[in-house]
Amino acid sequence: METVAAVQLRNITKRFGKVVANDSVSLDINRGEVLSLLGENGSGKTTLMNMLAGIYFPDEGEILVNGKPVTIASPKDAFNYGIGMIHQHFKLVDVFTAAENIVLGLEDEGKLDLKAAAAKITAICEKYGFQVDPNKKIYDMSVSEKQTVEIVKVLYRGADILILDEPTAVLTPQETDRLFGVMRNMKADGKAMVIITHKLHEVMDVSDRVAVLRKGKYVGDVATKDTSPKALTDMMVGHAVTLNINRPDPKDPTPRLEVKDLTVYDAMGVKRLDNVTFTAMGGEILGIAGIAGSGQKELLESVAGLQPLSPGASIRYRPIGHPEDKDGVELVGKTPLQIKQAGVSLAFVPEDRLGMGLVGSLGMTGNMLLRSYRKGHGVFTDRKAPKQLAEEVLTELDVVTPGVNFPVRRLSGGNVQKVLVGREIAQEPSVLMTAYAVRGLDINTSYTIYNLLTEQKLKGVAVVYVGEDLDVLLELCDRILVLCGGQVSGIVDARTTTKEEVGLLMTRFKKEGEPA
Amino acid sequence: MSTVNHTQEPLLRIAKRDGISRPKAYAIRVIAVVLALVVSGIFIFAVTKLNPIQVYEGIYKGAFGTSKRSWVTIRDTMMLLCIGVGLAPAFKMKFWNIGAEGQVLIGGVVTAGFMRAFGGSIPTPVLLVIMAAVSLLGGCLWGVIPAAFKAKWGTNETLFTLMMNYVAIQITSYCVAMWENPIGSNTVGVINQQTKAGWFPEVFGQTYGLNVILVLALTVGMYIYLKYSKQGYEITVVGDSENTARYAGISVKKVTIRTMAISGAICGLAGFIAVAGASHTISTSTAGGRGFTAIIVAWLAQFNTFVMILISLLLVFLQKGAIQIATQFNLNDYASNIITGIILFFILGSEFFINYRVILRGKKEGEAK
Known part of the structure; x- marks a missing residue:
């Protein structure tokens, strides 16, 4: 018919x-x-x-x-x-x-x-x-x-x-x-x-x-x-993809970030994070799962010093190779600059790439400068090193751009992401936080990113990976922290857990946790 | 549901260009200027029956006809440029400083005050330095107040800077009334006309030589500051995204206040140049709307201070020319303003064609009907 x-x-x-x-x-x-x-x-x-x-x-x-x-x-x-x-x-x-x-x-x-x-x-x-x-x-x-x-x-x-x-x-x-x-x-x-x-x-x-x-x-x-x-x-x-993400076992993970009792209210007075407590280990990838808007953004921004926290929260940082440094550095109450000056090498790939991580009107070189422009004592910025870094990122991550000075705002989403990830990893961080690092990227580039994260993990970096694709979380991460309505509903071993278990945790606290 | 008649595809569609080569962009601008001259030529002929070529000659003569006129054109260009240079960092930071008018006035008032008070007692070179310093401070204060309020309480800088203009105008009126000379004239008159104390000295035999040197130095300095300094980089980041600035550990409040201090100070210095280097008097019209015109200068130049030289010159040139043809051909002011308007319209319009291209219906998608 x-x-x-x-x-x-x-x-x-x-x-x-x-x-x-x-x-x-x-x-x-x-x-x-x-x-x-x-x-x-x-x-x-x-x-x-x-x-x-x-x-x-x-x-x-x-x-x-x-x-x-x-x-x-x-x-x-x-x-x-x-x-x-x-x-x-x-x-x-x-x-x-x-x-x-x-x-x-x-x-x-x-x-x-x-x-x-x-x-x-x-x-x-x-x-x-x-x-x-x-x-x-x-x-x-x-x-x-x-x-x-x-x-x-x-x-x-x-x-x-x-x-x-x-x-x-x-x-x-x-x-x-x-x-x-x-x-x-x-x-x-x-x-x-x-x-x-x-x-x-x-x-x-x-x-x-x-x-x-x-x-x-x-x-x-x-x-x-x-x-x-x-x-x-x-x-x-186009061709069969088995999510064969290379996941080596973590080598003697050590506590890097100890987060305790993190509670965050947004500008409207809505509770976004509710007594979040966890430890991110150096040498492993900690996945963070949850329905969009469960507090992932607030969690990462709290660590980066960009969120006002409710009293009682503590974020202790222990540098690489200083296990004897018993107390570590307290990050709560510090501005992003103070965190940096305290010797914390924090790399952060925020969700809003152009709105928070990058300067859209500048080219790759100008954006590499964002992390390093304070270097040197003079009044003027040093552009040689950032330019070199921009060129390295361009070739290593295959960024498609007419040139290192072409405004990144006019690049495609995937290329924007590569610029951001490339810069953050180049900082040689001890903590690397990424929010939806592969969103908008094609399969090949996604794998490049997975490999880069794993490389960092093997270097002893504490990697925090906020993701939306459960399959990737299950295959890339070592542990998965599940957020639900701003609360930690569970921390599971990524090697033994199942998609169903994580899915269930993602909705568990829905009734109490829902913002009024 | 398809009760609606068959609609046409739009006649014109607009698409963003992926980038344009420099020669092509300049070609578009040249075409715009030529078109502007042709259109205003038609206008002149249609309305006044005058030969457009003669009128254009008149415009040119008005700006550069004699050596004196040329220097006045240059003096006014430098004035406009100086304010534009002052506004550049504020607008680059997306801080809508429409208070340049007030910042210039305050700079001018304190300059005039010092000139009157210490004209005889302090030698001119020293007095000039002092006047420059106080005018910088005055403008700086006028810039910092709205910036501090914005940083602390998130007030709207556009309204705030605008209102600061009126405060400055009132202060100026008060001072003019206080310093009235001769009594009853309602003006301050030329200050220190006999002694010329506190006036800019001649440089290379030119009355306005020092104006040019000062403003061009500022122009170069601001270009370098915005493009190569750490603070200039911070301004770019804050202007682009405050969140990115916070992310990078830049204190948005600090940068806002610091940048407005610089912006206001340079505008204040423009007031000093206007009083000590040009008019040697003070009135509420010392800024003469330049604080607003300079906003156009800064934006059109995309904060490139060298491009601002050209734009300031063009604007002053048109203005001087308009005055000349108004008197020379007995046209009223409106006629010459229309010509200026046509020329500016085409120049601004050309920026649209540099950034976008227009696709006519039927072109490229003939089968889509």
């Missing part, structure tokens, strides 16, 4: 400067079906869907909705064709209620009737099984509720083609299940849905068909029931 697909993409190409984000991609989206769009970071999934949603305009190719060629020049056009996209970053007005957000921007005739809107919202919710209070303010909502508002918003506008961009990235497993339940209801109602994700088990769980993109090119599509995670991985990366 031959039905016309809801959306047909024909030979879509999109370029950003020299980068080809989508290279002649053709794809069908059918009604009553959940299509998974699968691909590694940077494979062009979001770009492709943004063209459907009217955010980008394709350089080449055509889009057909219900078999008719259309031009989608703006999000408004997209809505007129019934296409609605739920973005990774929610676009909601915090001080408005759910209902106000949902009707925002609609150009209805006559008076704004919030009661009628609320009734319509409730009807939509009942139909598909959402739980939304139309009168609740956005700032009172959890991430999952906000997401629900975003979905209801596009349904309210009559969208029957829904695109969800990594909807599960911010959700707990239970919330994910609930979302998938709703998606199945919508499917039964004949809606066409696209879910962008790179989590294979979710693909297997929720979708009917999987389309795979690799480096901007369309690899193909398969029915979910005819495939397996292994086969999908092969399609995604």
Whole structure:
């Protein structure tokens, strides 16, 4: 039986400067079906869907909705064709209620009737099984509720083609299940849905068909029931990848950082870390697992001297080769500069690379200078050493840049990360902290990073690796500390634990730990 | 749902350039200037029936027609440049210092005060050094106050520096009333007109020689400071991202206050140059809006102080030319302002075409209809 697909993409190409984000991609989206769009970071999934949603305009190719060629020049056009996209970053007005957000921007005739809107919202919710209070303010909502508002918003506008961009990235497993339940209801109602994700088990769980993109090119599509995670991985990366990360045993690990009773409140007064206590050993990689926003950022920033701590916390640092130095150095209460002056060689790859780790307007040389510009007594900076370091990082990590003075802001995410990691490792640290060090990197570069971290570990460095991919955490780290709602829910041996155990720990304290 | 008519793809699309070669960028700028001259030529002809070439000649004559005019143009260029150089570190740090006007005035007022008080008693060279020092201090104070408030309590520097301008204007009015000479004129008059005590001496036989030397030295110094010094590097980092600065152990508060001290001090020194080196008097219009014009100078030059020389010269040149053609051809001020406006519009517009390219509909994606 031959039905016309809801959306047909024909030979879509999109370029950003020299980068080809989508290279002649053709794809069908059918009604009553959940299509998974699968691909590694940077494979062009979001770009492709943004063209459907009217955010980008394709350089080449055509889009057909219900078999008719259309031009989608703006999000408004997209809505007129019934296409609605739920973005990774929610676009909601915090001080408005759910209902106000949902009707925002609609150009209805006559008076704004919030009661009628609320009734319509409730009807939509009942139909598909959402739980939304139309009168609740956005700032009172959890991430999952906000997401629900975003979905209801596009349904309210009559969208029957829904695109969800990594909807599960911010959700707990239970919330994910609930979302998938709703998606199945919508499917039964004949809606066409696209879910962008790179989590294979979710693909297997929720979708009917999987389309795979690799480096901007369309690899193909398969029915979910005819495939397996292994086969999908092969399609995604082009060749079979076994996560064979080299993990030598730690050589006589010694305590390096002793963290005790770390409690952090953010500027809004929300508790972000709750009595965190652990020891990072020199010579091992300590993984930190947890759902996004469980306190990982605050933990690393506390050690780096960038977070105001509640009284009673202690972070003791014991330098390499000074086990006799019984007390070590207390880091709490010191500024980043004082920490450095106390002889602590701390390398830190923060999550927000351009916002915190790098100076976007400067080139590689200027960024290498960030750690070393104080060297020397003169008034002027020494640029020779940083330039040399920049060139070393460029060749060793294969940074793609027009030159060492080209602003790093204009490099791609992966290259930005290489510049940052390269600089931090070059400091010859005794503690190396990384937050999502391989986010946005391709497989090969990721392995380069894994090897660099392991190299540091063998040198006796205490490596702290905050990660999101459990497979990597299980194969790269020696121990894994699991954070849940700002609390340490467990520290496990990475060699013996299982994914299920870590997954369980990640959600264990959810009830008590959830910020009010 | 497809009740909507077939929409057209946008007529023009704008894409960011991946970088542009230097000659090409300059070619665009030259084209912009030529276009500006052509368009204002058409305007001149259409509205006044004058020969545009003659009018352009008039503009040139207004700025460089005689040796005296040339020196006035240079003097005013140096004034504008000096304030621009002072603003450069603040704006590079993304500190919106729109208080240069007040910083200049304060520098000018203290200079005038010392000139009046010690004109006879202290030899001029010593007095000049003292006046330079107090004007630096005055401007410095005017810069540090808003910076300290921002660092301590997170106040908005734009409003704060703006309000400091009014404080400076009021102080100046007060001093003008106090120092009124002759009584009833409501001006201070030329200070020490007979003795010329506390005036800039002639250098190489030029009245404004010292102005040029001082300002150019500052220009070179600021270029080196911003580009090669440790403090200059800290300014770049803070301007780019305060979080990165904290991460690197840079005290954002310290850098903010220190940079505004420097910025304010140089603007204060500009007041000293304006009073001791040019007008030899003080009034509330001593800064004359240059504190705001200099913001354009600093941003257009992307904080490159050498480029600021050219931009200051261009702005002063246009201004002088406008005055000249207004009198020479009996045009009113508005006509010459329009010409200045057209030229600036094209020059600023050319920056857009240097950073972006425009793609016409149908080009490259003909089949996408």
